[in-house]
Amino acid sequence: MTQPFVHPYIPNSAPETKAAMLKAVGADSIDEFYVDIPADLRMNRPLDLPEALVAEQDLVSHVQALLSSNVSTKENLSFLGAGTYNHFVPTVVDEVINRSEFLTAYAGEPYEDHGRFQALFQYQSLMGELLNMDVVNVPTYDGFQATATSLSMAGRMSGRRGVIVASDVMPDKLSRVQDFVSPNLDLVFVPTVNGTADVAAVAALVTDQTAAIWLETPSFTGAVETAIQELADAAHAAGAVLVVGTDPVGYGVITPPADQGADIVCGDIQSFGLHQWFGGAHGGFIAVHDDPKFIMEMPSRLFGLESTDVPGEYGFGDVAYDRTSFALREEGKEWVGTAAALWGIAAGVYLALMGPEGMAELGETLLARTQYAQQELAALPGVELTDSALHLREFVVDFSSSSVSAHSVVETLRGQGIEPGVVIGEYELLVCVTEMNSQTDIDRLVTAIAAVTANAAVTNTQEKNA
Amino acid sequence: MSLPVAPKPAVRRFHQASWDEKIIFELSTPGERGVLVSRPEPGVRSAVGDVVANLPVSLRRKKKAALPEMAQMRVLRHYLRLSQQNLGADLNIDVGQGTCTMKYSPKVNDALIRTTKLVDLHPLQNEADVQGILDLIWRLERMIAEISGMHAVSLHTSGGSTAIWMNISMIRAYHASRGEADQRDEVITTIFSHPSNAATAKAAGYKVITLHPDADGYPDADALRAVIGPRTAAIMITNPEDTGIFNPRVKEWVDLAHSVGALASYDQANANGILGITRAREAGFDVCHFNLHKTFSTPHACGGPGAGASAVSEALEPFLPGPVIVRDGDRFSLNRDRPQSIGKVAPFYGVVPNLVRAYSWIMALGAEGLREVAEIAVLNNNYLMKRVLEIPGATAPYAEGRRRIEQVRYSWEELHADTGITTEQIGVRMSDYGMHYWTSHHPYVVPEPFTLEPTEAYSKDELDEYADALTQVAREARENPEIVRTAPHNQTVHRTHEDTLDDPEKWAITWRAYQRKYFS
Structure with a gap:
C-alpha cells in the first residue's frame, strides 16, 4: 500500500482532513470540482518532472550543489558594470x-x-x-x-x-x-x-x-x-x-x-x-x-x-x-x-543610512577612483581612453594602438582571477570602478593589463623585425 | 480570577502594532551617521587631486541633499517598527487577496538564495564561472515547458503584467514577420481576465475589445464569434477567469482565433488550481505566462519583484527575448544571436533570486506534489465557498450550483441592500480581526464584490477562522453597522481621510512637497 501524499506546504493533504472537507461540501471526490474541464483537455499522465526532493535537507543539498559551482565576484576581482553594479550593501x-x-x-x-x-x-x-x-x-x-x-x-x-x-x-x-x-x-x-x-x-x-x-x-x-x-x-x-x-x-x-x-x-x-x-x-x-x-x-x-x-x-x-x-x-x-x-x-x-554626508562621500570616492583608474590605464603604452569627458564609475579603454583585442585582454586577465570589464568593440573595453575597488585592486588591474600590452608590443616588434 | 483561563472567543482579539512613528525626516539629528563609506586612499588623492572641486561649476552640487542624518540603530529601529505595522502573508490567513495566490513562500528557499554564489554574481561574468546558475535556470525553463506543455520558455520578465506585455509584443512581431502588422489591429479579451491583458494590448498599439460573459457567467463564444475576424491579432484570456469559472469551451475559442489567423494568448495567473490537470498546450494556445510569485510561491515582496514565465509554441520561439540559455552536453552558454527576437524585455536574465526560489519550490513538490497543490487549492476553495455562502447576504453570482476552481468572486449585494454597508467597509473591518480582504479589479461588474482564493497553503481550521471573521463582520453590519462604518478600530492608524489624494493643489507625494505646500 502506498503512503498517502502529505506535504509540509499543504496542510489539508492530511487524509482525515481531506475526507472531512469533501464530506462537508458534499463531494465524493476532488474530480467533481473539475467537471467544467472537458476530457480532451485533461492530462492523462503525470507531469514529467524530476523526482521531488520532499525532505528539506535533500532539497538544500541539491540546490547548494548546483549553485556551488559558481565563482562569484567575491572570489575574483571584478570591474564589470554595464547595467549591474557592485556597490556596498549596508x-x-x-x-x-x-x-x-x-x-x-x-x-x-x-x-x-x-x-x-x-x-x-x-x-x-x-x-x-x-x-x-x-x-x-x-x-x-x-x-x-x-x-x-x-x-x-x-x-x-x-x-x-x-x-x-x-x-x-x-x-x-x-x-x-x-x-x-x-x-x-x-x-x-x-x-x-x-x-x-x-x-x-x-x-x-x-x-x-x-x-x-x-x-x-x-x-x-x-x-x-x-x-x-x-x-x-x-x-x-x-x-x-x-x-x-x-x-x-x-x-x-x-x-x-x-x-x-x-x-x-x-x-x-x-x-x-x-x-x-x-x-x-x-x-x-x-x-x-x-x-x-x-x-x-x-x-x-x-x-x-x-x-x-x-x-x-x-x-x-x-x-x-x-x-x-x-x-x-x-x-x-x-x-x-x-x-x-x-x-x-x-x-x-x-x-537613510547614507544621509547627505554618505552620498557626498560616495560620489567623491567614485569620481576619485574612476579618475585614478583612467589615469593609470591611459599612462600605459598602447592603452588609450576613447574620450576626455568627465566620467563617473565607467569609462572605455581602447587597445587598438597595441593591436590587442579587448577579448584577448579579458581572456588573459580571467586566467589571473580578474574580470577587467565588458567588451564593447574589437579593441574597446568598458571598465567599471566602484567604491568596492580599492587603489590596490586598481593597481592590480593596471599591472595585469600592462603585461598584456607589453607582451603584444614585443610580439609586434618581433613581427616587424622578422 | 485565577486559573483556568477562560476559553478564547470565536473570533480572534487582534490589535496591530501601533508605534505612532514619525516620518523619517523628522528623526534627523545633524551630524549623526548611519554608515560610513570607503574613502579615496592618499595615493589616489594625490594622483587625482580634489575631484569635487575640479567638477565644472554647473555640475558641482550646491547644497547637500536634504536626506536625514541618523545613527545606524535609529534607522534600523524605525524600519523595524514600520515592518511590525505591516501584516504580511506570513502572519495572516491571506486568503482575502483573490487572483493573487497568496500561498506559503517556503523559508528554505529564502535561505537557499542567500549565498555569495548567487548574491555576488555579475551577469556578464565568464560563462565558465556561472555554470551552476545557468544550469538551474535552464532546468526551470524545462519544468515550466512541461507544466504548460509549450515548446520554449523565457524567464526574463519581472512580473506578471510585463510577461503579458512580452507576449503581446511577440504576437505583434509574429504578425509583422508575416506582413500582417497593419491589418491586425485588434485584441480581444474578457472582462473577467486580468486588466493587464487589456492594458498591455493597448500599450502595444492595439484596439481592445472586451467581451462580457453570458448570463450564466461563462465566457460567451457567440460574443467572440461576433467580433473576431481578419483584424484580430490575438485573443488574450485568463482561464479559469477571476470568477473561478473555467471556460469549458476554451478550445473552441482558441480554434476560432486560429481560424482567422489570430494567435491565442493565455494568462495563467489563475493556474494554481489546474497544475497537472490541464495545460495551455492541450487547449492549443500559442503562448502563455505564469506568475512565479503566485503559483510558484516566490514572495510578493510588498508588490514586487515577482517574476514572469512566458512559454511559447515552436512558431513563436524565434521571437523570444535574448539571450537564451543553450545546453551542449553538460555545458551551458548564452546565445545572443537572435535575429527575429523582440529584443530585451528587462535587464539580463530576469529576477534571478526568484527563479531559484521557484525552482526549489517545484523540486520540493514534484509532479505528484504539484497536482496535490492544485487539488487541495480547489478543495479549499469549494470548502470556503460553502462557508461563505452560509453567511446571510453573501452570494456567488453566476453558474449557480456549480463548483469553482481555485477562487470565487462573491458579492455582498444583498447585505448592502439590507444595511448600506459596502464591500470596502467590510474589508476595513476585517483588518480589525487581523485579516486582509480585497474587493475586485475595476470595474465592479459583480456588485459589492470580494474575491477569496484560499490556495493550498491554509489549514481547514484557518479557513474556518477566516469564514468566522467574515460571518462576524456581516453580523455587525446588521446589528451594529456603526462599528463597521467607523473601522478600523484595532489598526496601526485610524480612519484615513482621502480628500487630498486627487487634488493637485493639496496632494503630498513626497515629504518635500508636503513641507512646501503646508509649511512654507
Missing part, C-alpha cells in the same frame, strides 16, 4: 527587506499595511531629496521600463512622435525602449562628440514634432553630460521636454538634472542597496515636478501622505488612482502591476 538594508512582514506582504490596504505605505512614501521622499524633485513613483520594473515610460509620457503629453537621442545608450536598454515605444514614438539618433551630446546637432533637429530630447548621464560609457541646461533650453523652446536617464549614485556631489532644466528624470535603483544577483535585482524610478500634466501620465502608483481621525497621526493613500490600469483597464496609462516595491524599500533604507 547590512541593515538586508535586515529590513528580509523581514517577513515586508517580504511576504502584497497588496494590503493602508490600514493593515501601513508600514509598506510609509516605507514607500519615504523611498519616494528620499529619492526626491537626492534628485531635487517633488514626485517619485513607487518603483517600476527596472531602469529600462522607467525610461521607456518616461519617453512615452512625453509623447502622450505633447501628442508628438519625435524623440532625439542625444547620448550613447546601453544597447540592451535601447532595445527595450525601442520595442516598447515603437507604436507611439520615432527615435532619431545624434552621434556623441567626445563621449557627450553634440548640443548644436541635437538643437538643430528639434522641431514642432519633437516630444522629447533623451539624454543619458552617465551615459553607457560613463560619460557625465555637462550641457544639460542647453539641451533643456533647446527642448523647451520647441514645447518639448528633456528626459534624463541616469544612475543617481553620483548626486551626492553632482548637480541633479532637475536643477538644470530636466523635466523627467528616470533610471535604475540597483546601485542603492541591492546586490548584483546575476543581474536580477533592478528597479525603475521616474521623477517629475509637482505638475499634474506630468503626474497624470505616470502609470505607477504614487503613495501620498494623508491625515487621519486622530490629530498627529499619519495616514497614506493612492494619489490620483484613476490614471492607472487598475482603475481603468486599457484606458489607464500603460499598466501597473507587481513590479519592484521591495527594492524601493531597500533603496530608501540605503539613502
